[in-house]
Every structure is written in C-alpha cells, then in structure tokens.
Amino acid sequence: MRATLARAAGLVAVLTAAGLLPWLSGKDPALSLLRARSAEQEPTPEALAAVRADLGLDAGPLGLLGQWAGGLLRGDLGISWVSGTDVLPSVTAGLRVSLSLMGAALAVALLVGASLAAPVLVRGRGTAGTVAAVLAAVPEFLLALGLLIVAGVGLGWFPTSGWAGPRHLVLPALALGVPAGALLGRLVADALPSVLEERWVELWRGAGVGRVQVAAAAVRRVLPPLVPQFGMVVVGLTGGAVAVETVFAIPGLGRTALGAAKSQDLPLLQGTVLALLGFGLLVGAVCAAVRRRLLGPALRDAGLTLPAARPVRVPPAVPLALGAVLVVVIGWGLLREPFAVDTALRLSAPSAEHPLGTDALGRDVLARLGHGAASTVGTATAVCLLGYLIALAIGFLPNLASGLADIANAVPPVVAGILVAAATGPGTGAAALAVALVSWPPLASHAAALAQEVRASGFLMAQRAMGAGPLWILGRHVLPSVAAPVARHAVLRLPGIALALASLGFLGLGAQPPSPEWGLLLDESADYVERAPVAALAPSVALALLAALAVSLSGTPARGHTVPPRRRTTRATV
C-alpha cells in the first residue's frame, strides 16, 4: 500500500515537472516552435507574440499546468505545438505499437530467461554463466544496432526499419527482449542453487517425490520474492523501447517521446511520458497482485525471503584484464589528435597511420575513442560522486529514502534523460543530471542498511552509555562505518553509469557533436557502417568491454563484505 502511494506521488512529481517544463527551461519555446513550423518566417516580436498567444503561454507556468491537468481529467491531452493535431490519437497509436513491441520482447525475454534457468534447475547447481551476465549488461541500443547491421543489413534476413507486419517485429523484439531475458534468467538462476540446498528438497527426494515435482516446487519457491524485480525489468523495457524504436524507426511511444523532447513539443511530451509512466505503474501493480496471489493473503511482505543468492564468482584477473585493455586503448588514443579533420582521408580503412581508420570527416577513430572515454569517465565519476553524496545524505533517513527511491526506480534513465533534456536542452550536463537523479537508490539502500546495522550494534550502546552526543556518534562511528563500503559500491557502479550516459549520448540527449562521447561516436559511425565497418565496430566493442567490466566487477568478492570481517560466533573459543 505504501509502495502504491509512493508510486502515485512519484507520478505526480514527474508529471508536475513535465507540466512545468516551459517554465523550468527558462527559454522561450515560441522561437523554436516558429522555426519548427515554418523555417522561412522571420522571428519578429509580433510573430513570436502570436505564437505565444496561440499556445496559451501567457497564462504563466501554474496556469499552464492547471490547464493541462484540467484537460487530462476530461481525457484531453491538448494539442501538439508542432503539428497542431490532437495529442491523444498520437499517444494511443504509439502506445499500441509500443505495447505489441514490448509484448513480443517479453515473450523473447521469457524464452531466454527460461533457457538460462533450466540447466541450473536440472543440475541443481551452477549459475546462468558469464554470457548471460554480459548479455544482461549490454545496453539495448548497442544490441539493436548490432542486430540491425548483422541480421538486417549484412544478411538481409529481416527488414531494418518501419512497422508493417510481424517480420518487422523480430529484430526489435530480440534487441529489447534478450537483455531483459538474460537479467530475468540470472535472477532466477542465482537464487535456485541455495533454494535447492534447503532441507525440504532433501526430504522430498528421500520421500520419493519425482524430480519434475521437486523442480516445479523449487521454481514456485523462487518466484514470489523475485516478482517485484521482474516488475522493475518490465519498467526498464519502457526505457529500452526508446532506444530500440529509434534505431529501427518504429513509430512507437518511445520514439515519439524522444522526438517531442527534441522539438520542444511539450504537450506531446507530457502525453507520451504520462503513457510510459502509467504503463510502468500498471506493471508494478500487476506484479504486486501476482505476488499476493502466489503467496496467499496470510504471508506478510517479509514473510517469505529467499536464502542469500550466490552470484557468479569472477576471479579478479578478469576485470583487471578488461580494464587493462580499455586503459591501453584509451591511453593510446589520448596521445592522438581527435578533432583534426582530413577530408581526403574520409572513412579510410585501418592503416599504420590510423590504426582504427577514420570517420566521415577523416578524423582518427582511435583518437576519438580515447578522448571520448576520458570525458565519459570524467562525467561518470562526477555522477557517481553526486549519487554517493545523495546516498549518504538520504541513507540516514530510511523513510524518506524508501519513498524517494520508489520514485527514482519507477523512472528509467532514458525517460529521466528525456525530461531533463526538455528542461535544460540536451548536453553532457543534462545527461549527467538525469543519470544522477535515478542512479542513487541502490547506494542509498546500501547506506541505510549499513547505518541501521551499526546503530543496532553493542558498541554504539556503549557510546551512548558513556555520554557521547549524537554528533560524536555519527561523525566518529556511524559515518566511518558506512562511507567506505558505500564508496566501494559507488566505484563498482561506474561502468554501468558510463553505459547509461552513452545511451543518452546515442539518442542525442547527452554530449553534442563534435564531442567524441562513445554513444555519439556509435550513432555517427552507424550511418557509414557499410563503407567503414571498423569505425562503428570500435565504439561497439569498447562499449561491450565496458558492459563486461560492469558485470565482472559486480561479481568480484569485494562487494560481499558490508562490514569489516568480524567474528560472529556467540561463543568465543579462544
């Protein structure tokens, strides 16, 4: 119930932000709309005033918000500023397309997830494996582009753009469904081994219950606590849909929202964001209902928890090797000149002079890769630091934290990116802000758990008993115990945050040309993939390496320790 309230509050907060966009942006939308409607008309004060009056912008920010909310209650989403048509039909049309796409993607995801979990269920041990882990971390836009280039353009098996029949559905559904499926499969497969070691399994087997029945019971045991996470995966699909629809030119809700943000068509943006979030909330509610149905009314929320999952143990050598490869490539590229244009050498193949070839303007790809990484890593570090500070500040206020985290969790980074870009205009800062706004909840919940653990410990009782004040306890004991582990956690999330930034860059919501940001680099080079495949391959491989690094870091033992190792035996023997 509290989660539902928090989600509703989140929806209101995000929609208010969306409704206040013209006021938040501090810029005059009249000028950009005039440009969008008729390029040749002079932006005279009279023309701009006419546009403003036409849009009703004179009503002021709160007036606009009130008008929009009032229209919403009557089922009227307003009129598009750019095309002048009703928003509602565009939204419903886009929603229909996006729902079919997400449905197909969900089917793919279930197939992938089941095939990853099945071997673990049969063998009774093991994990979903490293391939699944990497697939789960690969951003949708990268997979979409890869499928487009290989299966669409290269092999010509499936159409690469548009929306005209089931064959158009195959590649987008794969691009959207495979990462989600890998994530689902991993969640189940990681939880299964410890469930299969529970005593009831042995008892059932000893009593002669068949393998199939035990397996079915184990699945039923695993699923209920994971259902909320499945809901998160589906909410994540709405973010992925923006990228996938853009790559495959599908007229869905995500692509409409992105276009609306870029052209400052705020009524359309508000309508599409409302639909995306509404879908996310509906999914959350359905998941909660399914969970109640599976558990029965008698079981309270914490009544049926899973034994601790044992995720893939990756030897530290793997992230070290991945990191070393990236550092070498980046370091090499940093020594070269990224902005030198040489039109004579456009789209040249790799050579001694240009080890990874050149791009459409004859710029060195290796140099751009190196310099792009430097700025991406710098931005990601800043985002991490911001998230870390938010987490530390909020982690000590568990109630506020859980409410705000529910809001942040319901908004995929791409949707946050669209909203922030609409308010401030696209740019590195906007992308960083968007990712920071939604990336802190895991850190905050970690900080909250640690702070709770420290506060409950005996040595803090002793502190109070000796007369220490709250500030002394916080500064000398709680903060030092929380700050270091959460900092390690924040560093581990760095590659994932860099990937989110690259996604926004790829969609044109982040760094702008001529910046060599990786997502942008991939977007630019994808147009010339047939003539210069290496130029597109290089950022793709770099992003895939980053994804692998993100996964292998999260699997290394460092994360397991939340507090310094301490003997927990109640009976000391030495």
Add this chain to the structure above:
Amino acid sequence: MTPLLDVRDLVVRYGAATAVDGVSFQVRAGETVGLVGPSGCGKSSTAAAVLRLRRPHAGEVRFDGLELTALSERRLRAVRPRLQPVFQDPYGSLSPRRRIRAQIAEPLRVQGRWSRPAGPERVAELLDMVGLDPVLGERLPHELSGGQCQRAGIARALASAPELLVLDEPVSALDPSLRAGVLNLLLDLQDRLGLGYLFISHDMAAVRHLSDRVLTMRAGKIVT
C-alpha cells in the same frame, strides 16, 4: 543511607508487549545484586531501562538520589559516566574498526578528561587493571580472544570512573575455561574500587558465586 540504585515499579513495553511489569529493587554501594531468570523474562530490558538506553514506560530509576527517568538526554549525559554497562557479546560491544587503546581512551575524550600525558597513562593503568598486556592495546578487536575483548570492554567501562556496573550476561558468551578468570577479575575490581554491581545472568552458579543478594525474574516480574 540512600541506596546507590533505587528502582521502583519499573515498566518497559515494546509495542503492546510488556517486557518488564512493575519491577522494584535496590543496589547499595559496593554490593552485588544478582538478577536471574529464563530467556525473555525481561532481565536485559531492565538493564537497558536502568542505563536509560531505553526509556521506561513507567516507574522510577533513582541513582544516588537522582531521578533518571525525568532527565533530558542532555542533562543525563553528565550522570551517565557514573553507571556503566558491560555487554554480553565481547566482539559486538567494541567497534571493529578501532584499536583497543583508542576505544578505552574514548570515554576520557567524550567526557572532556583527555590530556597529555595523563590520558595515555590512565589507559595504560586501565589495561593493567583488567590484566591485559600493553601490547594488546595496539590490536583491533578481531585480533583478540573473546576473554581479552571482554576485559577491554570492562576497561572501557572503568575509564568513566563509574560507581555502578550493569553487567548484562558478562561471561555467557565466553568459553567456560575463561569465565572464572573474568568473574574473579570482577570480584577483585569490586574490592579495589568499591563498585556496586547489577549482575544479570541465566547462570545460577555464576550468580551465587558473585552476588550478595539474588533476585529471580519471571515474565517481567520479580518472583523472589
């Protein structure tokens, strides 16, 4: 003569459950009062309420004639050093991150009594008083045995120069071979410093060994 600790009609509740239901007893200076009873009978809740680590629902806790339950947290801080706890879990009652010497020094710093060279000398004296080798002062808790940690915890309590120690199962987590050592240390300290003890345990033998008087609790009430 007023008793050191005078508890009257103490009531501690957790939500709807009543853990301590009208408990009264006294501890005089230099005296050991044992409090025994089965698990969950309210012994530790009584200890927490006496130390004001948990605010009692009703009743009075008078320490040296001073009513503690009425005091604000700020006023209470001036009194807290005079009654100190020793907890059951020897590792959990020390910070896992700081050296033993620093933890024993912490009460002196918190109470504004730290200076050089008197502070370090006092810590060395306390280590000696509880029978810990000065070398162990440089260690972290997980590098010590349970018995050594418990001695360090007692040294930290003594750093506040208390008049009453609330010993909440001080030896139950220790290996039986180490218990006698810690119990004898407590007897020795009482002789030297004239401390009053509220000794909480479910181990009748240990309580008889140490106590002048024994109270038995059952379901939140004192039955004998």
